[in-house]
Amino acid sequence: MKSFRHLSVQLLLLATLFPILALCYINPATTSIHQNATKSSAYRAYIVLVQPPPSNAGEDAHHQWHESFLSRSLAGDSRKSCLLYSYTEVFNGFAVRLTDAELDIVSKKPGFVRAFPDQTLQLMTTHTPEFLGLRNGTGFWSQADYGKGVIIGLLDSGIYAAHASFNDHGVPPPPARWKGSCDAARCNNKLIGAKSLIADHDSDDEQGHGTHTSSTAAGNFVTGASYNGVGTGTAVGIAPSAHIAMYKVCDARDCKASATLAGLEEAIKDGVDVLSLSLGSSTSASFDQDPISIGAFSAVSKGILVVCAAGNNGPIQRSVTNEAPWLLTVAASSVDRSFGANIHLGNGKTIDGEALTQIGNPRSKLHSLLYSKEWRYCNYDYDSSITGKILLCKDNKSRAQRSKIRNIVGAGATGVVLFNDEISGYTTTVTDYNSSVVQVTAADGEALIAYIASTDNSSMASLAYNGTQFGVRPAPVVASFSSRGPSSLAPNILKPDILAPGLNILAAWPSKTGH
Ligand SMILES: *[C@@H]1O[C@H](CO)[C@@H](O)[C@H](O)[C@H]1NC(C)=O
Ligand SMILES: *[C@@H]1O[C@H](CO)[C@@H](O)[C@H](O)[C@H]1NC(C)=O
Ligand SMILES: *[C@@H]1O[C@H](CO)[C@@H](O)[C@H](O)[C@H]1NC(C)=O
Ligand SMILES: *[C@@H]1O[C@H](CO)[C@@H](O)[C@H](O)[C@H]1NC(C)=O
Ligand SMILES: *[C@@H]1O[C@H](CO)[C@@H](O)[C@H](O)[C@H]1NC(C)=O
């Protein structure tokens, strides 16, 4: 026994000294400890494409073929621990952690095609069906049978399965071709698939994004939904009778391309009809260098529609991502709904704004309206000079500003009129300040500054809350943050393809994340 242990210590030592032997022997979780132990460089995750195995015989043969790239000396289970993922559907290949020296060895093996460093992808965030002309019981919605029989796969941050939006009232069992499995807390005819592709994670949604996108795509009817009484109505996804399959490929921070490919792989095997990806890289790599584009091409060639968000890097030109021609790339727009709030000025004019927090009287009395260039971000040190005043401030979209606003209003300022910066322009992303804050466009902010200047700080204003308004025009309008074309990779490809509601959308959110 003792000599056996001695032998394994020697093997470990050998493995550390000689990368050929070390291949696939390092546990991914402990690579950082080993980073300076070898002379070669640090371990990185790679996505490696290889040719199909010489004899095409089932999944086990594929895995063995993939493992054969990783070691020619070490036998046994230890080899498996270092394959992060094995791919057969998206392409033939695998994800693995390697040093540069090890990659060099792998790349010389017969059958190697190429390797990409793993990438980090970001989740893309921010009365919709009615606005799209989808009416209960008539027209396109009933013709399309509310998406009945369609399986929508989502690659996202997981799903809060217990949410009311994922009830299966009126949803038939999944079609026989469905081969997937569901490990969520509640699986039913609505939520037919839930899997985590991230080690040591279940399919639950710690982040919120996956629950939001799932309910937007295919949430069932939930009556009486609202955000603290605002936007009250029946919440429903665009395909209320469709089935949902969640593939968790992102943790609370971000998503790895290797995990996303593993999700694509599973979704293809399980038999989804549509795949929705609301994630992407912040930089666009050429199509042949982008493993997600390559993997999605396989999905599309197998008859799956792959729908991707265009990105939230607008309004900068050429900021669109997920722009491969075989993807359906979706931009974000406003809808015809507004959370109405108005600023009535002493000169009799009214400026229309929005307020997610509809606090206070329907119409308060006139107060002094102040603007100071020095304190334009509402960075006031609270003193009696702002008691009972309405302050005009510029939105800098920071957490610090949100808490500052809460403090100064809590301490006695009457309210804040917050105007968008130039980049946001006319796109007001409503935010819950839990205090009297009315948000207005950049242009209205300029108009208010001019008005205040014209009155030498003797301007008066009152704030009025007018509840949820529909029929707002113009709508839809492309949101300022929605990434713009043309594609920087292929300017002759017009992207994004379509526009869909993506601004100030009420949707399901896991209750425990507290939003
Ligand atoms: C590894 O070595 C580099 C310098 O060679 C050093 O900067 C780094 O902190 C070391 N990392 C660890 C984990 O010890
Ligand atoms: C809409 O139709 C669905 C399915 O027929 C039904 O379950 C739901 O109650 C209806 N909702 C409303 C608000 O009418
Ligand atoms: C208006 O009031 C603010 C805040 O008290 C002050 O900083 C600013 O200088 C005043 N402007 C004028 C023109 O009096
Ligand atoms: C934004 O506003 C807050 C609060 O007024 C301030 O503390 C912060 O420095 C501002 N940030 C920027 C980038 O201007
Ligand atoms: C909102 O503010 C009120 C007091 O104005 C407070 O009681 C309540 O807890 C706040 N809600 C949140 C979510 O912060």
Ligand SMILES: *[C@@H]1O[C@H](CO)[C@@H](O)[C@H](O)[C@H]1NC(C)=O
């Ligand atoms: C307030 O809302 C009503 C409809 O709910 C609308 O007719 C009215 O014009 C709105 N008022 C303002 C000042 O926006």
